Amino acid sequence: MTSVPAADAAREIAVLPQDGSAIDVARERELTRGAGLSHHFNAAGSALPTTAVVSAVVAHLRLEERVGGYEAAAQMKEDVEAVYRSAGTLLGCAADEIAxxxxxxxxxxxxxxxxxxxPGxxxxxxxxxxxxxxLHLMTLQNEHDVDVVLAPVDDGRRVDLEALESLLADGRPTILTIxxxxxxxxxxxxVAAIGRLARKYDAVYLxxxxxxxGHLDIDVAAIGCHVLxxxxxxxxRAPRGTALAYVERHCAAMLVPTAPDVRGSRWLGERDWDVTATARRFETWEAGIAGRLGLGVALDEAQRRGIPETAAWLTSTGAHVRESLRGIPGVTIADPEGADSAIVTFLVDGLTAAQTAARLADRRIRVVSVPATHGQWDLGDRAITSVVRASLHVYNDDGDIAKLLEGVADAAREGART
Ligand SMILES: Cc1ncc(COP(=O)(O)O)c(C=O)c1O
Known part of the structure; x- marks a missing residue:
């Protein structure tokens, strides 16, 4: 990847809202109550939702309060159906491929x-x-004798495509999980290059x-995954407690859940049941409908904002933050070479990641410390015990970024004294 010099990135950020084609950060902040309450750099943990998302959730809870949960769900049936369509539009698949x-x-x-x-x-x-x-994969290995192999990585710690191809070329039935x-x-x-290998060697690609x-431009057909x-x-930027999956139609028809639920299955007789034809066969009956309605609003907002525009803005702003942090004495970027997303990881000499995050929190700058226990195959393998993670979203303006850089610079000065 070509890294964007900090000055160029800063210029790009400054012109983006004015050029009419990209992200209007000031408008995004107006739509996001939390944006003015802290300098929130934790989209990779849980991003700030818009007021419209929160209003949809609260409105549904109020409806449940008045009429009861099942009755409220019945009233909002069409809106819940629309969530599947919105998710399909976002990912480039059909609504019946969404769970x-x-x-x-x-x-x-x-x-x-x-x-x-x-087994085997x-x-x-x-x-x-x-x-x-x-942990699930390792449990399958320990209890069901499934062979879990880690894909070799290249200099940027991405999957090494040549090495992956040599593994797949032996023709063994394989599930690839990336x-x-x-x-x-x-x-x-x-991911798309991995998809081409998965298809070439008939591996199932999850x-x-x-x-x-919501961060990068995703099209499941272009990626070639079977499941996302x-x-x-x-x-x-949807509510907590919500998630979605794409299951390619052909794949969904072949796969049955290990624990069928009344949501996606019918109990037809003493020992007889069938399973619905769509990806909903993997769902459970019980769900937070309010959260799902909020998810629907978030999906539509993401679409309206523009997926390629959001991805371009997040990537270039991430590059700007990464390069600016790299320029602070005592700060080391922990991202592998070539990392170019809106997640930026770093370390401050003389302070642990948790101490750095705490110093920033004192100034209402929200970053997190990610410990190796969340990613031993990455951080553990690189002998890193924890990193500070700053992750951006479209509501982060120049003022937020200036505060982050200032806070990290002060933490680095403190670290240098210890
Ligand atoms: C890459 C990745 N996968 C999966 C998860 C798990 O997501 P959830 O907490 O919704 O189960 C996370 C959570 O941080 C993640 O970062």
Whole structure:
């Protein structure tokens, strides 16, 4: 990747709102109550939602209060149906290929289990894999004798495509599971190139897009994944407790959930049941309808804002922040070479990541410390115990960024004295 010099990136940011084609940060801040209350750099944890998202949630809870939960859901049936259509539009698939979940981890678990990895079969996982999914994979290895292989990485710690191809070329039945953007750094996996290899060698391709939907421009057909899972609360700016998955129609028809639920199945006789034809076969009956309605609003807002425009803005602003942090004495960028997303990880000499995050929190600058326990295959492998993670969204203006840089510079001065 070509890194954007800080001065150029700053110029780009300054002109973006005026050029009419991209992101109007001032407008985004007006729509986002929390934007004026702190300098929020934790979109990769849980982003600030817009007032419209929160209003949709509250309105539904008020409706439930008046008429009861089931009756409220019945009244809002059409709006809930629209959530599937909006998700399909965002990802480039049909509404019947969408399943809604309460978290990305639930979606990943249900769909990986539905693939029924058999003893002796192989799962190739990226080093960017998230903790909860990795623990599931290792449990399958320990209890079901599934062979879990970590995909070799290149100099930028992305999946090494040549090495992956040599693994796949042996023809063994394989599930490939890749995290598009990890929790622990700003790297972006070459997901479309991986998709081409998956198709060439008939591997089933499961993409964890938890950190990339709402952040990067995602088209499931262009990527070539069979399954994609994402959460609502991060770059999509939806309420907590929401998530969605794409399951390619052909794949959904072949896979049955290991624990069918009344939502997607009918109990027809003493020992007889059937499963609905769509991706909803993976869902559960019980769900927070208010959150789903908020998710629908967030999906539509993301679309209205413009997906390519948002992705371009986030990427260039991420580059600007990364380069500016790199220029502060005592600060080391922890992102691998070439990382170019809106997640920026760094370390401050003389302070732990948690201490740095705490110093910034004192100034209402919200970043987090990500420990190796959230990504041993990445941070642990690089012998890093934790990193500070700053993650942006379209409501972060120049003032927020200036505060972040100032806060980190002060933390670095303190670190130098210790
Ligand atoms: C890459 C990645 N995958 C999966 C998850 C899990 O998402 P959830 O908390 O919605 O289960 C996270 C959470 O941070 C993540 O960063």
């Amino acid at each position: 809604l979940f309460d978290s990305a981890s639930t979606g990943l678990r249900v769909l990986l289990d539905a693939l029924r990895p058999m 079969s192989r799962i190739i996982a990226s080093r960017s894999t998230y903790v909860s999914h990795a 995290a598009h953007v990890p929790t622990s750094s700003g790297l972006v996996e070459p 993409l964890d897009a938890t950190q990339s939907v 899972v994402t959460t609502g609360r991060k770059f999509l």
